[in-house]
Amino acid sequence: MAQKNTKGGRSAIIIGASSGIGEGLAKRFARSGYRVALVARRESELRRVADGINRKDRKLATIHPHDVTNFAQVPTLFQQIVHELGGFDTIVYCSGVMPPVAKNEYNLEKDRQVFDVNVLGAMAWLNEAATRCERQESGTIAALGSVAGDRGRKGQPVYCASKAALASYMEGLRNRLGHRGVRVVTIKPGPVKTPMTEGLKMPFMITADDAASQIFRAVTRKRTTAYVPIIWWPIMTAIRCIPSFLFRGKDI
Numbered sequence: 001m002a003q004k005n006t007k008g009g010r011s012a013i014i015i016g017a018s019s020g021i022g023e024g025l026a027k028r029f030a031r032s033g034y035r036v037a038l039v040a041r042r043e044s045e046l047r048r049v050a051d052g053i054n055r056k057d058r059k060l061a062t063i064h065p066h067d068v069t070n071f072a073q074v075p076t077l078f079q080q081i082v083h084e085l086g087g088f089d090t091i092v093y094c095s096g097v098m099p100p101v102a103k104n105e106y107n108l109e110k111d112r113q114v115f116d117v118n119v120l121g122a123m124a125w126l127n128e129a130a131t132r133c134e135r136q137e138s139g140t141i142a143a144l145g146s147v148a149g150d151r152g153r154k155g156q157p158v159y160c161a162s163k164a165a166l167a168s169y170m171e172g173l174r175n176r177l178g179h180r181g182v183r184v185v186t187i188k189p190g191p192v193k194t195p196m197t198e199g200l201k202m203p204f205m206i207t208a209d210d211a212a213s214q215i216f217r218a219v220t221r222k223r224t225t226a227y228v229p230i231i232w233w234p235i236m237t238a239i240r241c242i243p244s245f246l247f248r249g250k251d252i
């Protein structure tokens with residue numbers, strides 16, 4: 001349940017709010033009256049998103065340029081944002097990267113970047129949120145995993161592994177905090193039209209705004225794990241049951 005804070009109203013911290021799903025979520029939360037703190041590297045894009053949200057008489061969005069791989073900055077920035085918002089109620093970790101990987105490429109530097117952004121950045125931010133939530137016995141912690149995290153795919157071994165790691169971390173947080181009034185929500189989107197998937201053709205693709213509306217519903221209602229759109233729940237339930245050897249050599 002979202003908490004009213006000392007400034008009144010509700011608030012959300014969106015990490016990775018400068019494009020795609022994070023941008024859509026920032027707008028969706030603001031449409032429901034949340035004050036939103038927008039975090040990502042590109043200041044100009046954050047400003048564009050905030051300008052689209054803020055009105056002369058109603059400033060709901062603030063921007064906080066930050067690289068999530070700068071882990072040492074996180075504790076101070078988290079406290080600063082919470083102070084500005086007048087309290088903590090919701091955080092959604094959206095930052096993610098999926099660099100193209102050639103079929104025969106094994107590149108540790110690229111792999112490390114994926115884990116730094118998709119996993120360690122999430123832990124840096126969500127550990128701060130968890131500490132705060134545990135103390136106040138309330139709050140919502142959400143992160144964008146992916147259907148890709150449900151199985152290892154030959155096209156993107158490390159991206160899949162990063163989303164599996166994130167989902168496992170989120171489950172652990174939920175098991176720690178769920179009985180203390182804290183909600184931990186794992187979102188598993190299927191393909192969404194964003195800069196990350198530019199030029200890719202994939203089944204059941206939805207727009208970033210559509211994904212954001214469905215994710216907003218899942219985050220603000222009592223969901224623990226949500227496939228977005230819901231069609232991916234039966235599909236992934238079936239795919240998770242396929243014996244691993246049947247995947248070998250297949251382009252899935």
Ligand SMILES: NC(=O)c1ccc[n+]([C@@H]2O[C@H](COP(=O)([O-])OP(=O)(O)OC[C@H]3O[C@@H](n4cnc5c(N)ncnc54)[C@H](OP(=O)(O)O)[C@@H]3O)[C@@H](O)[C@H]2O)c1
Nearest residue numbers: 016018019020021040041042067068095096191192194196
């Ligand atoms: N699109 C899909 O089909 C799909 C499907 C399943 C899951 N997802 C997940 O959904 C999330 C959002 O992806 P998207 O599709 O909306 O992609 P996107 O438009 O490329 O957005 C990625 C976001 O991550 C931020 N980011 C990347 N590196 C960062 C860094 N080092 N520090 C801070 N922020 C960083 C980007 O901001 P800056 O570049 O400004 O830093 C941007 O705001 C990702 O976690 C992705 O894995 C996407």
